[in-house]
Amino acid sequence: MNEREIISIFDKLSRNKGRGLVQGIGDDCAVFKTGGDELWLVTMDTLVETIHFNNDWHPPFKLGWKSVAVNVSDIAAMGGNPTYAFLSLALPPDFSRQWLAEFSRGLAAACREYDCFLAGGDTVRSSEGIMITLTVMGHAAEDKILYRSNALSGDDIWVSGTLGSAAAGLDLCKRGRVDDGSVAPLVEAHCAPKPRLDLARRLATSGLVNAMIDLSDGLASDLAHICNQSSAGAVIQADLLPISGMVRDVAVELGKDPLHLALAGGEDYELLFTAPARNRNEIVSLADTGLLTRIGNMEKRPGVRLSFGISGGKSLPPKDITFLGFDHFKE
Amino acid sequence: MNEREIISIFDKLSRNKGRGLVQGIGDDCAVFKTGGDELWLVTMDTLVETIHFNNDWHPPFKLGWKSVAVNVSDIAAMGGNPTYAFLSLALPPDFSRQWLAEFSRGLAAACREYDCFLAGGDTVRSSEGIMITLTVMGHAAEDKILYRSNALSGDDIWVSGTLGSAAAGLDLCKRGRVDDGSVAPLVEAHCAPKPRLDLARRLATSGLVNAMIDLSDGLASDLAHICNQSSAGAVIQADLLPISGMVRDVAVELGKDPLHLALAGGEDYELLFTAPARNRNEIVSLADTGLLTRIGNMEKRPGVRLSFGISGGKSLPPKDITFLGFDHFKE
Numbered sequence: 143m144n145e146r147e148i149i150s151i152f153d154k155l156s157r158n159k160g161r162g163l164v165q166g167i168g169d170d171c172a173v174f175k176t177g178g179d180e181l182w183l184v185t186m187d188t189l190v191e192t193i194h195f196n197n198d199w200h201p202p203f204k205l206g207w208k209s210v211a212v213n214v215s216d217i218a219a220m221g222g223n224p225t226y227a228f229l230s231l232a233l234p235p236d237f238s239r240q241w242l243a244e245f246s247r248g249l250a251a252a253c254r255e256y257d258c259f260l261a262g263g264d265t266v267r268s269s270e271g272i273m274i275t276l277t278v279m280g281h282a283a284e285d286k287i288l289y290r291s292n293a294l295s296g297d298d299i300w301v302s303g304t305l306g307s308a309a310a311g312l313d314l315c316k317r318g319r320v321d322d323g324s325v326a327p328l329v330e331a332h333c334a335p336k337p338r339l340d341l342a343r344r345l346a347t348s349g350l351v352n353a354m355i356d357l358s359d360g361l362a363s364d365l366a367h368i369c370n371q372s373s374a375g376a377v378i379q380a381d382l383l384p385i386s387g388m389v390r391d392v393a394v395e396l397g398k399d400p401l402h403l404a405l406a407g408g409e410d411y412e413l414l415f416t417a418p419a420r421n422r423n424e425i426v427s428l429a430d431t432g433l434l435t436r437i438g439n440m441e442k443r444p445g446v447r448l449s450f451g452i453s454g455g456k457s458l459p460p461k462d463i464t465f466l467g468f469d470h471f472k473e
Numbered sequence: 474m475n476e477r478e479i480i481s482i483f484d485k486l487s488r489n490k491g492r493g494l495v496q497g498i499g500d501d502c503a504v505f506k507t508g509g510d511e512l513w514l515v516t517m518d519t520l521v522e523t524i525h526f527n528n529d530w531h532p533p534f535k536l537g538w539k540s541v542a543v544n545v546s547d548i549a550a551m552g553g554n555p556t557y558a559f560l561s562l563a564l565p566p567d568f569s570r571q572w573l574a575e576f577s578r579g580l581a582a583a584c585r586e587y588d589c590f591l592a593g594g595d596t597v598r599s600s601e602g603i604m605i606t607l608t609v610m611g612h613a614a615e616d617k618i619l620y621r622s623n624a625l626s627g628d629d630i631w632v633s634g635t636l637g638s639a640a641a642g643l644d645l646c647k648r649g650r651v652d653d654g655s656v657a658p659l660v661e662a663h664c665a666p667k668p669r670l671d672l673a674r675r676l677a678t679s680g681l682v683n684a685m686i687d688l689s690d691g692l693a694s695d696l697a698h699i700c701n702q703s704s705a706g707a708v709i710q711a712d713l714l715p716i717s718g719m720v721r722d723v724a725v726e727l728g729k730d731p732l733h734l735a736l737a738g739g740e741d742y743e744l745l746f747t748a749p750a751r752n753r754n755e756i757v758s759l760a761d762t763g764l765l766t767r768i769g770n771m772e773k774r775p776g777v778r779l780s781f782g783i784s785g786g787k788s789l790p791p792k793d794i795t796f797l798g799f800d801h802f803k804e
Contacts, residue, residue: 143570148596151573152560155581155591161556163590172593174557176612177509184593186608188561192600225492226505229483230519230561230606239474242482250486259494260486262503262515264606265479269523273599275561275606277517281507 146465168371169290170216170355171280180281185216191271199320202241204334205274206248212358213278214256215337215411219356221288221346222280224256224339229263232273248334256339286346288415293353293372297416297440300425302338302433304386305361306393306400307331309407313396325392335411342413344428351425354415360408362466365446368416369464377447377460378438405448406466416440477796499702500621501547501686502611511612516547522602530651533572535665536605537579543689544609545587546668546742550687552619552677553611555587555670560594563604579665587670617677619746624684624703628747628771631756633669633764635717636692637724637731638662640738644727656723666742673744675759682756685746691739693797696777699747700795708778708791709769736779737797747771 153167164181165173171183189195189212195205210227217224229249233242253260258278311332314325322329337356345351353372355364361378369375383404393400417425426434438449447460484498495512496504502514520526520543526536541558548555560580564573584591589609642663645656653660668687676682684703686695692709700706716735724731748756757765769780777796781789 143573145596148562148564148573151577152580152591152594152596155577155584161590163557163592166590166592167594172557172559174592176507176513177511178507180508182507182513184557184559184608184610186559186561186593186595186606188563188595188597188604188606190563190597190599190604193598226494226503226515228503228515228517228608230517231479232519232521232604233479242479246482246486249483253486259492259497260483261494261497261505262517263483263498264517264519265476265483266519266521267524268521268602268604270601273519273521273563273604275517275519275595277515277559277608279515 165289170219171222173220173287181284181287183217183220183222183280183282184277185213186275186277187212187216188273188275190273196315197272199315200333202244203248206245207252207334209274209276210249210252210256210278211335211337212411213276214258214339215335215356215358217278217280218337218339218342219354219413220282221286221342221354222282223343224258224278224280226261226279227253227258228261228277230266230275231263232266232268234268234270234272237272282346288346288351288354289371290353290355290368291371293368293374293416293440294418295374295440295442296419297352298419298422298436299365299376299378299438299440300415300417300434301361301384301437302341302413302429303410304384304389305410305412306385306389306403306407308335308409309403310389310392310396313398314392325388328388328392332409335409337411338413341429341433345413345415348424348428350421351415351417354413357410357412357414358408360406360466361414362405362446362463364414366465368414369444369446375441375443375445375447376438377441377449380448380450382435382437384435405463496620501550502553504551504618512615512618514548514551514553514611514613515608516544517606517608518543518547519604519606521604527646528603530646531664533575534579537576538583538665540605540607541580541583541587541609542666542668543742544607545583545589545670546666546687546689548609548611549668549670549673550685550744551613552617552673552685553613554674555589555609555611557592557610558584558589559592559608561597561606562594563597563599565599565601565603568603613677619677619682619685620702621684621686621699622702624699624705624747624771625749626705626771626773627750628683629750629753629767630696630707630709630769630771631746631748631765632692632715632768633672633744633760634741635715635720636741636743637716637720637734637738639666639740640734641720641723641727644729645723656719659719659723663740666740668742669744672760672764676744676746679755679759681752682746682748685744688741688743688745689739691737692745693736693777693794695745697796699745700775700777706772706774706776706778707769708772708780711779711781713766713768715766736794
């Protein structure tokens, strides 16, 4: 049973219609009307000790930061403005006061940075390990919200920043290199990601973009979400993927394929979006030089394919990478 | 470190003001404005395996129901109408499909019963045990919302239903009597509580009530919340507390004090509210006969006191029971 099968159980049970609900299960956030001028967005993300983080090397300040950041990234991916955060924190009997103080400082710092209030929540005991669930709410103008479902065949596919950093950083942490200054940006990408909130707002308000998602499960999976929700497919070009020199170097060192880190690594919290080709120049002008990369195009044919272009005069066949990537429940 | 100390850490870090936030940390729900006619309420509750429930005897359908019910109870306690639910579910590697199917059926049944949509959430893996967090949102007219903070010295203190049933039921479950028909109402009170949503709405819209809370931590604790938030105190009469014959009988059998079950048991999900004495008759007429009981009065002096009245011609001194009851982190 994989994560999508589990989600589909709840999707079938839910009545995703009526009473102001514009978008239920199936996007980065739920979207609903309240009678005010703007729509409201809600997202919820859980971090579990030993599954999503490890207290041996994840500093509590950065974990508090990340708990907020991963939710803010979902709000950003729909073009929203974070407003309120709600925290449910499960702590084991032996939790340390020092850990809690640092964690809450990091959480508060991220709330300040992304302009949302901690407005409520729940604290409970766990039998073992720490579990952190945040619900973040935000708002956006109705006609500026970007869904996963509006990508069109022929759209350019864009990504912000570089890919694979967080996955490389996680691997480095596991190998005891959390304090290795030479790979600090990768460790930071895993421990304290910075969601692209400002860029996302510029993209959403520009009217130039058709569909957007944040990269949490990995490019191959998150692009498959856009394809499924838009009833379309995608081809991306391997040689266009933005992978930093540091990720390439570390991948060699760790015996990993940098392409696999970029496609399936997850947790980059970059933006993935699609836009008509005629908007290329205007889109580039919205971001700092080099921050946005075109990596392929939407197609009619379903699925996500990776194209290798011409290698040594021969064209390699494209590879199906639909939902290649992170799945919490993959067996 | 107790639960209130932990909450106060987050309370200090949060900026509970501005941007439409009417009530932050410190009530059953957060309350905020969205520009529409009504205010919105948000609550969040977590149930942890072995801490809040035990899969050995908690049927998954009833656990799914309870996950929704405990949150609906918070919305009800402020006079709100549940609207959307968001589920974060952490499942261990060895979770059973059968469990998940039954759990989700129970969750959907409670959503239907209390008229809220499952609109989103997150599913993650846990290393061990199941953890369930629900966020429920609701709405209410601004002038009908009942806070904990508006109780006045002299107010009558009222409670709905009877006290101690859920605590007795939990104890019976622990002793293997989950299928004992003779105590079924107590087992049901623990496994699948029924929040007083309709009654709460009638009380809130009546304009007769000053402050309200739901009984989740236990009468002594929840009344202490009202006292603290209202800068007041309370005296309740031991001989007025509504304790069912079944709870009294089971308490004797289990070697427990029925009074302690009623004061400190927790999880009754009944309504506790205060109202001016002049509204007594009108309040009684809002509920079925016998459903509401007056148990004491608000006072100026802080703290919660239990009065024993006259026993054998001698007046026993009142006992301080402030925050007697359930605390997840009590050492």
